[in-house]
Amino acid sequence: MSAVRLENLTKRFLSFAAVDAIDLSIDSGEFVVLVGPSGSGKTTCLRMIAGLETVTSGSIFIGDRDVADVHAKDRDVAMVFQSYALYPHMSVAENLGFALKLKKMPRTEIERRVRDVAAILGIVEELPRKPKTLSGGQQQRVALGRAIVRDPAVFLFDEPLSNLDAKLRMAMRSELIKLHRRLDATMIYVTHDQIEAMTMGDRIVVMNEGRIQQVGAPLTVYDDPDNAFVAGFIGSPTMNLLNGTMERRDNGLAFQADGLTLALPPTHAAARDGAMTLGIRPEFLGLDPNHGAVELAARIEAVEHLGADTILELSTAGPSLIAKLTRNDRVHYGDSVRLWAAPDKILAFDSVTGERLRA
Template sequence: MSALEIRNIRKRYGEVETLKGIDIALESGEFLVLLGSSGCGKSTLLNIIAGLAEPSGGDILIGERSVLGVHPKDRDIAMVFQSYALYPNLSVARNIGFGLEMRRVPQAEHDKAVRDTARLLQIENLLDRKPSQLSGGQRQRVAIGRALVRNPQVFLFDEPLSNLDAKLRMEMRTELKRLHQMLRTTVVYVTHDQIEAMTLATRIAVMRDGRIEQLAAPDEVYDRPATLYVAGFVGSPPMNILDAEMTANGLKIEGCEEVLPLPAAFNGAAWAGRRVKVGIRPEALRLAAGSEAQRLTASVEVVELTGPELVTTATVGSQRITACLPPRTAVGMGSAHAFTFDGTALHLFDPESGRSLRME
């Protein structure tokens, strides 16, 4: 039984169609991340699931029950907002248990639920404080606790970590992962941060212009991007995309003399003359040894040491590539180097449709 089913959801504001037919079935215990840039429709979809907005078409089912027209409080969902949305005049304990108070849960049951939730989130010592006395990370834990204490069918998170600094974001990502593994809750989580998506999700829906570009497990999205958009959006640094032409002998990269071998699934004669976009992940590139034939000669422009890796930006003909190399690699700005890679690291895309040309 699906915990949440989104059926052909559309949303229109006048002449502008924000959502263009979204279909997702989410099983109990899944952690779905809606990933995309600002304006792609991910928050609109979350608000429709929550009942804060009504769709222009389609249906939302929670536990196989249609919730269209059902008030948010009756949908058996809990939502964690970007802004925490805590009551400043109430203690942490009362903030966590506020929903239970409104439902007139017996006091003993209420107190136990609040204590158990605080223990789970490791904030038992904060129960008597007010939100103004808490750090950003502590406030976020309280907001999560207010959702957890209700034990709903579906949890909704709207960019909950975006107000935290980098260190706290990493800590809270780990905490959310730990909680999900313990509780096996069903989660829909909105973010534009691909690291959050890759580390938290069981499935990622990459959204663009009101549509889903790809819906798959994180490793599938990363290793087998369905479109040029997904290839460029997921990954840091993003995938290198080069213009090329298929020939009977291999891939001719625009602006340079070198020809790369075609992936084994493609027949050079059958595909000869076709323009393609070639994708290579930066971490798939390495400096070539003298005997390696599969190589791209590039002129290094910028070298950045991040600590664990050396991020090298170089030009191949008139096109730019990025390579993530070991930190002590000897490359210098303005020097020419030959880069190589495993042939299985190549991704081919149609330049018109943007779709992957991978052969199943």
């Protein structure tokens, strides 16, 4: 395993920057997840690390080696794609051993490695079978196995689980996490699914429009987003983002958003005049009166009982809001309610740049 370092990495297609001056250091043995919406440059980034895409400018280090001019097959990385692309005419065992055979590894060594990897992935019984006779989950295991047998310095995954149904995807997610611990390998995993990112990564790298928006441990990024994009992208249901205007008054702050007024304490991070965006996570809007909390009136427009949680869609004098309560069967459609939010859970963002406003 090796550390990976990207320095000022850029990829242009004609004048369009798909990846725009990215700096990122990944520790040896780390599991890092690149997450962002479609088109944010995740795959392009991974393909450059793999050597499948040329670099417009910047450098890629694997270990201490600058690999910019190193051929893909000599970079010692293994990539697993969304489409498994198994060789249909070969058995599972032959699929697993193929890369080693190309390297002219002795047959007994290949057989040993293939058996070990099949045992790790629970596909020993499937070794003689052809890919088309396997389930989607089994095929994905074979695709993973083809990467593992090569014992690469770095694993690259591009949405490897997105063809699987929800239940299997969750099972494979936790298997991959266990596999990571067992192999102690450096892994870079790409997904557009923020829940997958939150649950799998040691650190997550949030990307948008070819740029890194924030890098950090999942809960750090969740609790302390650097900008409105990250705040809105990470978390489900998504954070309430209210566009409005702040005014400093003698007794505190008054925030106006389309007819909704929020009174905040004068010490709040948003203590400045002018346009801004306030962000409140749905779980920080509650129905219990709270001393010192920000209060607002709302009407329940929809109630979703999810079992452990109850989600409310709310209308106010201004923008609509989403609240997430712990299970509550006393709330009903049409009820008028008062909502409370602790001021320190209300984040503020610059209305133009989206940058977080901090105290």
